[in-house]
Amino acid sequence: MQRIYNILVSFLGESKQGGFFKDTMQYQFNSPWSSEENFGIPDNKYNLEVSLSLGKYHEWVTDYGGNISKLIRKFGTREQLQDYYNIIKELKESKYYNIGLFKDDDSVITNDAESLILPATFKKIEINSLRNKKLLDYLAKRKITQDIIDFYNIGYTTWDEDKWQLRDRIIVPSYGDGGELNYWVGRDFSECKKKIKYMNCDGDKKKIIFTESNIQWDADIWLCEGIFDSLVHPNVIPLMGKVLLKDSELYTKIKEKANANIIICLDSDTKIDETKRIYNLLNTGRLRNKIWYIRLGEKNLPYKDFAEIYENDGKYGVINAFKNKKQFSEFELLI
Helix, strand or coil: CCCHHHHHHHEEEEEECCCCCCCCEEEEEECHHHHHHHCCCCCCCCCCEHHHCCCCCEEEECEEEEHHHHHHHHHHHHHHHHHHHHHHHHHHHCCHHHHHCCCCCCCCCCCCCCCCCCCCCCCEECCCHCCCCHHHHHHHHCCCCCCHHHHHEEEEECCCCCHHCCCCCCEEECCCCCCCCCCCEECCCCCCCCCEEEEEEECCCHCCCCCCHHHCCCCCEECCCCHHHHHCCCEEEHHHHHHCCCCHHHHHHHHHHHCEEEEEEECCCCCCCHHHHHHHHHHHHCCCCCCCEEECECCCHHHCCCHHHHHHHHHHHHHHHHCCCCCHHHHHHCC
């Protein structure tokens, strides 16, 4: 448990013992949510409580709560999250985990009355122990590494006799600003022609921002179409389509929080008018002249989507794409 505590201290700062959970392995920290609102300065009110024995946290100002992994996912680094998962693997083989003294299950959410859970047959992907060739081939094709899997908590579904359409899918969860599960997308990898390609959880896409917990609003933001676009590069938000709606949570947050460039990079089959609609919607107020677009499928960018840039040419392909960003002239927007 000391190792988990050390990870928390490394990004939350000093702590004190005691609080709501009433156990000897509970600590209180200055809330990182309060620090965000206070320009990074701790408020010294210790509103974040963490129980190491339960693997849970609760933040009293926002009423956010959940598993420690969500907290690290939101405010820690990818390396800290990987270290945490390594510790969890060790704990799963120990008496503490088996008797229920410690439990951090990414499929369980303890945030609000409306609780969303991952599919019942969800299993975390461990590439080294995976025996499903079709799944392994799909991961290799998409250049999805174990580091990416661990960071985004990607899993897959096995047989479910009540929901056969849900079997054999890669499940990509999305976590909200508080680290809570807010959506998930299931992509079929079985190549069964009777199955639909994507099967998502019940929920209104307008009300969530996919992988919001990982978004840095002060850095350049990429707007792409698919969820796999968002896995291969930092600060990519999938629209889960070609449209940005004015009454969506994403539009609201961009207008309120975004401070750098917004790069629209839709799939190669996108009509220019579809890109213009998003461009016009965002290119106002303090974001004017910070909106850019990239046209895929052209000679210098012969890719079908953002993920394919990374799959073919890695981070240098993304850098090259960024160099090819453009802005519409006022005349072009009128056409």
